[in-house]
Amino acid sequence: MKAIKTNIASALKAVTGLDEPALNQMMEYPPNPELGDLALPCFKLAKTMRKSPQQIAEQLAEVLSALPEVAVATPVNGYLNIAVARSSFAKEIVQTAIDKPRALFSSQRGLGHTAAIDYSAPNIAKPFGVGHLRSTIIGESLVRMMREDGYNVVGINHLGDWGTQFGKTIAAYLRWGDEEQVKADPVRELFKLYVRFHQEAEADPSLDEEGRHWFKQLEDGNEQAVRLWKWFIDESIKAFKKTYALLNIEFEHYLGESFYNDKMDAVVDELREKGLLVRDQGAEVVDLSAYDMPPCIIKKSDGTSIYATRDLAAADYRHNHFKADTLVYVVGAEQKLHFQQVFKVLELMGRPYAQHCTHVSFGMMKYNGERLSTRRGKIVYLEDVLTKAITEANRIIEEKNPNLPNRDEVARSVGVGAVIFNDLKTYRVHDVDFRYEDVLNFDGETGPYVQYTHARACSVLRKAGFTEANISWQDSGTLSDTEWGLVVSLSLANEALNRAVDEYDPSIVARYILQLSATFNRFYHHNPILQADEATRAQRLALTVAARNVLASALYLIGLDALEEM
Ligand code: ARG
Structure with a gap:
């Protein structure tokens, strides 16, 4: 129908004094098919054309009667109702649908562009719940749709595979863990260990010290800590892959947060050189008060870097390595501010692609009418739902x-x-x-x-x-x-x-x-x-x-x- 709309618009350009996109915009699909296949409300044209909408509709009907693809154009109460010539249109559409149906969808608008789509991104040792379901499902569909539209698409799983929680999970595993149980059901087992760690740490605060110790070991490359951490990740990815297989999803790239460990210093150095870093209560931040946002924390007071810094490094990596000019993040609405801050900092760093970063957020998922929350222990695992x-x-x-x-x-x-x-x-x-x-x-x-x-x-x-x-x-x-x-x-x-x-x-x-x-x-x-x-x-x-x-x-x-x- 788009081609016909374009032809109609081009035929009406001269008489109406409007351009094609504007006329295209004005055309509607009548709610009742008896009125025709397209309708053009002529009310907005009355001012410039200095006639009543009905007179305009009559004049335009005459212009359209010359178009072979229009069967009849009928002016009714200021609307121009247009019936498309059926036989030739049906031939073209049905034949295309028979021979190459995908051509009916795509005009390949994305040719020459690369889009990096960040989706799913569950956290290791935390539940892959129905909350991540929406990101996974929406993201996969965007991958397929943008590919169909001609984009080169890179799908990326930004796994949560780094952070102080790994110190706790390692400490918990060494105390209470069982290799076979982790192998059998890594997602649930690792989360159980993590939860138990928090419960027992309430009575015995020395556990927290132990968790910090193991995270430090991990950061310093201690052999045992690194081996366990890698193993947790491998087992978890195996389990995630089973769920993805049910959904017919295959990730080309698992590039978790840890992948950026050695890529963040460059970002921090650049921010410092460009005078964008300021000290704030011991932490290093980018001040965003000029944009009505709280500061973006780049380095915490203990020197550790955080979520946002990784996202800055990841954005550069996607742009430089994959040549992505369009960056898409399919993440829940609760991270809205985070992405606003990250995109703003990229802009301040002078990245032209910052204009083409989009946070694709989405609403919550209620399960049998109830909101789910990890904190109250109400977890529904995606795998179980499926x-x-x-x-x-x-x-x-x-x-x-x-x-x-x-x-x-x-x-x-x-x-x-x-x-x-x-x-x-x-x-x-x-x-x-x-x-x-x-x-x-x-x-x-x-x-x-x-x-x-x-x-x-x-x-x-x-x-x-x-x-x-x-x-x-x-x-x-x-x-x-x-x-x-x-x-x-x-x-x-x-x-x-x-x-x-x-x-x-x-x-x-x-x-x-x-x-x-x-x-x-x-x-x-x-x-x-x-x-x-x-x-x-x-x-x-x-x-x-x-x-x-x-x-x-x-x-x-x-x-x-x-x-x-x-
Ligand atoms: N793992 C994060 C979470 O579950 C989502 C990561 C989204 N992607 C990103 N580049 N920050 O909350």
């Missing part, structure tokens, strides 16, 4: 389709897809509510519903004895309104992807998938396919292939499997 969703999905499929051959594999796709879709259908900055009964409801706005729509298209094609080789667009001479509605939905893929990338918000693609599913299901219910006469059947099968292909591409963009049967 496993339970898979078990539930398995049960539902057993009821609905007991003869499905590869049920376990399908249950994994459906269960995990349900969790992902529930997250991504929500506008990114809003809170997400999670309840198993809702996310797995096959009739709601859910993962199973959109996956089922894809499977339904596949099932129609199977029953038709369809083979991939001989399909092309077949024009039967008429397009019903529901067939046309499907064509229009297919044509909106590009706008959905562009907006989702511009706003760093996968929910726009998830919502597009819901819209496409609804129009496909409407088409399916109103237009007999297998029983239709030959020409009509061929047209409807082509539409079904087109819908299946575009749905599959869209599902991939948000990390869902396109199932053929379920």
Whole structure:
């Protein structure tokens, strides 16, 4: 639809005195398809064109009547309603959807750019909870969407693998740890040790001293301390990878906080040389009061560097090593100030890429209506959420389709897809509510519903004895309104992807998938396919292939499997 909007805009440029982008902006999709495919409200033009909106609509209708892609343009109450010429448009869209569906999404706007996307980033020896779930799911979808839009994308897992907590975890392990237990379930075991350390330290403050001692050993390169620390990380990454595998995620780069240990001095030196460092109660900070922000702490009073300093070094590394010109951080809203400070310091250091750093924050996740908090010990592990969703999905499929051959594999796709879709259908900055009964409801706005729509298209094609080789667009001479509605939905893929990338918000693609599913299901219910006469059947099968292909591409963009049967 975008190409048509552009042609209309260019035809109306001269009469309206507006440029193409402005006219493009003004065009709307009418809520009721009977009014046409596009509408241009003419009210804003009244002032410059010195006519009533209705007169303007009439004048513009005349201009558009010369365009081959416009079937009719009707002026109504100051609106210009535009109906697109169906047959040629359908041919172009459906044929593209059949041959190369991805071309309907992408205009490759990112060619020549590299984006580094920082996401997931769990902390070792702390729980990988549902809080990190949102970062993981949103981040992975942004990786896929930006790649589709032509960017070279580098996905980075900025693991929390350094800090004083490792001194405590080492001390706790040496006192109470068990090698086999850590190997069996590193994420939970290491966290248990960490929690026990804190509990026992309340009664016995000498433990804190022991923790500090071991962190110092680690910093000084003590062989035993380093070996344990590395082992904790390796075991944890192994466990994280299992969870990522359930989600179909593979990280190219695990570059944790410790990776920057030897890269921070350069940052500190540069800040000092540029006169940006000041002393503040023993610490070294960058004063940001001119920008209404608290100071950014670079070195604590004990000389240790902190989170922000690592992020400064990491940003430079991503820019210099990966040649990234766009830096994206998918991290919860509670770190908003941290990223504002880091981006401001990068700007003060004279980094041009500071203009292209974005903190992609998101709302909280409520689990069965409750907020989760690590402090009150209410932890829900991501792995458990996924496993339970898979078990539930398995049960539902057993009821609905007991003869499905590869049920376990399908249950994994459906269960995990349900969790992902529930997250991504929500506008990114809003809170997400999670309840198993809702996310797995096959009739709601859910993962199973959109996956089922894809499977339904596949099932129609199977029953038709369809083979991939001989399909092309077949024009039967008429397009019903529901067939046309499907064509229009297919044509909106590009706008959905562009907006989702511009706003760093996968929910726009998830919502597009819901819209496409609804129009496909409407088409399916109103237009007999297998029983239709030959020409009509061929047209409807082509539409079904087109819908299946575009749905599959869209599902991939948000990390869902396109199932053929379920
Ligand atoms: N590990 C951090 C946390 O769980 C998130 C890291 C985000 N990325 C970054 N570059 N700071 O809070």
